[in-house]
Amino acid sequence: LQGFRILIAFAVLPDDTLLALYEPAGNGRRAVWCGRSSDGGATWQTRRLWLDLGGHRHVGGKDANLLVLGDGTLAVPLCLWGGESAAEEDDGVAHAFVSEDAGRTWQRRGVIARAVRHVRMTQTTAGSLLACSYDANAKRVVLSESTDGAATWSAPLAAALPDPGPADLTRLADGTLMLTWLFQYNPDFELRTRGVRAVVSRDGAKTWSN
Secondary structure, three states, rough: OOOOEEEEEEEEOOOOOOEEEEHHHHHHOOOEEEEEEOOOOOOOOEEEOOOOOOOOOOEEOOOOOOOOOOOEEEEEEEEOOOOOOOOHHHHOOOEEEEEOOOOOOOOOEEEEEEEEEEEEEEEEOOOOOEEEEOOOOOOOOEEEOOOOOOOOOOEEEEEOOOOOOEEEEEOOOOEEEEEEEEOOOOOOOOOOOOOOOEEEEOOOOOOOEE
């Protein structure tokens, strides 16, 4: 991929097109590029995405994921920072971005959470969007939900997880939600985690159990 530096997210679209969003090299986290392949990855078309950053100077999304929703809409969480306040300069504001034309253009939707990173999303069987984000300052995972296509999000709620690091959300084939996280995560040491733990929800994220 032209100028590739860091992968943000990847998905296979319903027509088997491969779509990759990535941060380019040498651009100071000021842009997102898109790579598209219709021949199984043999060749790629790449271009910069022109995104509404809402006055922020920087954009990034390492460890995010690209969702293909039930109606074909694409959704990805991206972190924006630099421009609103000094407090958000380093930690970022997570926004949802959506595309209704297979990733060619993107619209910025609501704020998922503030001062977070490592944002992941999934769609519940009821159609709502559920996001988990890592609050590195408080060392906690927070959950947010949107029932209007990412336009607005509920206030982030801390998940009751022991010693959590960055987390991920997955919807299983039977509709069960699985939340996994890095246990005893410490970014300051070479051995950053003591494994992965998981909880599941069978009621649309209302309750979680081992």
